[in-house]
Every structure is written in structure tokens, then in C-alpha cells.
Amino acid sequence: MNKKCDFQILSDLNDDCVYLDSAATSLTPRCVTDKIGEYYNCYNANIHRGIHDWAERATGEYEGVRPIVKEFIGADQDKEIVFTSGTTHGINIVANCFCSDWTSKDTVILSEAEHHANIVPWQQLKARQGLRIEVIPLLPDGHLDFNRLSMAIQQVKGRCIVSMSILPNATGIMLDYQQVSQMSRDHGATVLFDGAQSVPRVKSDVSYCDFLVFSGHKIYGPTGVGILYAGDGLLDEMPPYMGGGDMIKSVRFERTTYNDMPWRYEAGTTNIAGVIGLGVALNWVENIGIENIYQHEKEISDYAQKQLNGLDRVSVLYPEAEKLGLVVFTVNEAQSVDVATLLNTQGVAVRSGYLCAEPILVSQVGRGVLRASFGIYTTQDDIDRLIDALNKVMAIL
Numbered sequence: 462m463n464k465k466c467d468f469q470i471l472s473d474l475n476d477d478c479v480y481l482d483s484a485a486t487s488l489t490p491r492c493v494t495d496k497i498g499e500y501y502n503c504y505n506a507n508i509h510r511g512i513h514d515w516a517e518r519a520t521g522e523y524e525g526v527r528p529i530v531k532e533f534i535g536a537d538q539d540k541e542i543v544f545t546s547g548t549t550h551g552i553n554i555v556a557n558c559f560c561s562d563w564t565s566k567d568t569v570i571l572s573e574a575e576h577h578a579n580i581v582p583w584q585q586l587k588a589r590q591g592l593r594i595e596v597i598p599l600l601p602d603g604h605l606d607f608n609r610l611s612m613a614i615q616q617v618k619g620r621c622i623v624s625m626s627i628l629p630n631a632t633g634i635m636l637d638y639q640q641v642s643q644m645s646r647d648h649g650a651t652v653l654f655d656g657a658q659s660v661p662r663v664k665s666d667v668s669y670c671d672f673l674v675f676s677g678h679k680i681y682g683p684t685g686v687g688i689l690y691a692g693d694g695l696l697d698e699m700p701p702y703m704g705g706g707d708m709i710k711s712v713r714f715e716r717t718t719y720n721d722m723p724w725r726y727e728a729g730t731t732n733i734a735g736v737i738g739l740g741v742a743l744n745w746v747e748n749i750g751i752e753n754i755y756q757h758e759k760e761i762s763d764y765a766q767k768q769l770n771g772l773d774r775v776s777v778l779y780p781e782a783e784k785l786g787l788v789v790f791t792v793n794e795a796q797s798v799d800v801a802t803l804l805n806t807q808g809v810a811v812r813s814g815y816l817c818a819e820p821i822l823v824s825q826v827g828r829g830v831l832r833a834s835f836g837i838y839t840t841q842d843d844i845d846r847l848i849d850a851l852n853k854v855m856a857i858l
């Protein structure tokens with residue numbers, strides 16, 4: 462499947478560029494950028510406020526994205542879909558609203574492989590309220606240690622939320638999220654899944670969780686927009702995270718009453734063009750078929766891992782484990798940032814450093830890494846270009 466032609470950025474000017482940084486942000490197809498341009502050029506108005514034609518059209522298109530998202534992730538109701546600025550925002554809402562009164566009796570359980578977005582909000586809550594944080598390590602093969610998860614859940618005394626990434630951005634190894642869900646729910650724990658990397662490439666099913674968060678810009682949509690799925694009733698009565706316009710029913714200096722779900726958590730003017738663009742991106746993905754995207758990325762990931770494993774000086778993180786969407790590696794006796802810089806001079810864009818997942822990389826690798834990550838437009842030819850470029854880099858360094 463070659464979808465490069467749908468992406469303006471991959472044609473004409475940039476046909477020599479190999480973009481292998483889709484886990485950081487995916488490229489955006491022309492249908493999405495066109496739609497964003499159309500909003501600004503044809504009906505650039507605020508939502509939920511005006512009664513003029515442009516405002517009505519903007520409101521209709523914005524609200525029309527909720528059912529698209531609902532279908533895409535298998536939710537039951539539009540009101541379970543909150544528009545956020547991204548995965549980070551979604552996790553912060555859950556930490557600050559759902560867990561607003563949690564104390565040292567209550568526990569959040571994370572895996573060792575979390576992105577900073579699923580670590581720092583919990584640390585902030587702990588600093589304020591004393592919440593317990595339990596971290597479940599990975600096994601030597603890169604999979605979650607379920608014995609440790611079971612032990613941790615059984616020791617919980619108060620309330621518990623298990624918050625984990627379905628596809629960690631620093632390992633590329635799928636979490637057995639069904640098992641995490643079952644184990645957590647058997648013990649009455651709430652489940653939050655970070656779907657930043659999984660939603661763009663694996664069919665999502667929110668029946669396995671209470672909360673699901675993801676970002677538009679990793680699923681071929683715009684930056685600055687994302688989704689928080691919150692199961693019915695979970696956030697309806699919670700204190701909202703941000704106060705302001707649109708999240709209220711009535712305001713008096715004596716007392717304010719808050720809006721219903723989902724607007725309760727959409728204070729102020731949101732990213733209207735971003736939400737509308739995200740709707741187009743999800744329809745575009747739906748047309749290709751998420752199973753086809755999964756299949757394509759599986760093949761590319763297997764191929765990339767095999768090629769990288771075949772290079773003498775390259776060490777792949779968890780070299781035997783199946784990867785999806787990305788492969789993390791280092792070049793022996795070379796700094797990752799130097800390798801990435803030299804790859805860039807050959808037109809190959811990869812990510813280097815700690816990938817916003819310092820804990821796992823510090824413990825497993827002990828230094829910055831390189832990450833090649835893929836999208837629907839990535840071809841085997843792109844991987845061959847990476848390998849050729851790496852061979853040239855290794856001849857110099």
C-alpha cells in the first residue's frame with residue numbers, strides 16, 4: 462500500500478526525504494489540511510455562541526466530529542467524547558478531576574515504560590495530596606510483568622487507577638491490554654489507557670477501559686487537538702479542570718453551575734479547526750481501514766527490525782520482541798545525537814535522545830537512543846534508505 466500521494470509534504474519539494482519520525486507526529490494528508498484551510502477561509506467563526514450562518518456551520522461541523530470519534534473507538538454516547546489539546550491534556554484531566562480528592566490511601570499503578578505525560582501528572586498529584594504511585598517493571602523480553610501487577614493490585618487499600626500505554630513509544634511492544642483490563646477490574650480498579658501510539662494503528666475498543674486518551678497529530682490529524690474518552694458518569698459530577706466560557710450553565714458572583722458532559726471539560730475557545738480537521742483524518746483512516754494500516758505497519762516494523770538486527774554495530778532494544786510502528790536502537794560506540802545528525806544530512810529523519818520516556822531508557826539502555834517510526838506512507842524502500850545511510854554513518858563514526 463503506498464499512500465504517499467495523499468501527502469503534499471511527501472511530493473514535489475520533499476520527494477528525497479525519508480520521514481521516520483511518525484511516533485513523534487504523523488504527517489497530515491491533504492484532505493485534512495484542505496479542510497482546515499476551508500474553515501479559516503469560508504466559515505471562520507466561534508462555536509456554541511453566535512446564531513449567524515458561519516457560527517452555526519462551525520458549531521455543526523465541530524459537534525459532528527463527536528459521533529465520528531465515538532464510532533471510531535467503539536464508545537456508546539457522544540457525551541463520552543471530550544475534545545482536548547492532546548494525550549497530555551487528557552491524562553491531566555483524569556488526574557486532576559477524577560482523582561481530585563485522592564490521598565495517600567489511594568494508588569495509581571503505572572508501567573515502567575510510560576511516556577512522561579503518564580508519569581508527571583501523577584507525581585504532581587502525589588506532591589499535593591500524597592497519592593501512592595506503584596511502578597510495574599517490564600520483563601527482560603520487554604513485556605509487562607503481570608505477576609508484579611497482580612501483587613501490586615492486591616496490596617491496594619483504597620481507590621486505584623491503573624494507567625498504562627497500550628503501545629509504549631519507547632519500546633514499540635504492544636501491552637496485553639485485555640489482561641491488564643481484566644486484572645484491574647477484577648480488583649475494582651479504574652483503567653486509563655494511553656492510546657497515543659495504539660489508536661493510529663490498532664482497532665480501539667473502549668469496553669476494556671474507563672478512560673482512553675489520544676492525540677490528533679499522531680493519527681494524521683492536526684496538532685493541538687486530542688480526545689479524552691470518559692465512560693458514562695465517571696466525570697459528570699467531578700470538579701472541572703479549567704474554568705471559563707462554555708463550561709458553565711450559569712454564572713453569578715455568588716455561585717456558578719457547571720455545564721454537562723462533555724462541554725464541562727472544554728473551557729474557553731477550543732481548537733475548532735483542529736477538531737474539524739481531526740474528523741476528516743479519522744474518516745480518512747476509516748476509509749483505508751485500521752486493519753490495513755495495522756497490517757502495513759506490522760510488515761514495515763518486522764522488516765525494519767530484521768534489517769537493523771542484521772547490522773553488527775547496531776543494538777535493537779528488546780531485539781526478539783515483535784514491534785509495531787517503531788524500532789528503538791543504538792549504534793555501539795557512537796552518540797545517538799551524532800548518528801541522527803548525520804542521518805539527517807542524508808535526508809533520513811529519525812528521533813534521538815530519551816523519547817520523553819527517560820525512566821525506561823535510563824534503566825534499560827543508560828543513554829539516549831535512536832528511534833525509527835512509521836506511518837501508512839512508510840515503504841520498505843524508506844527502510845532500505847535508512848540502512849544504507851546508517852552504513853555510511855558507521856563508516857565515519
Ligand SMILES: Cc1ncc(COP(=O)(O)O)c(C=O)c1O
Nearest residue numbers: 547548549576578626630657676
Ligand atoms: C505513548 C505516548 N503518550 C503520550 C504522549 C504525549 O502526546 P502529546 O504530546 O500529543 O500530548 C506521546 C507522545 O509522543 C506518546 O507517545
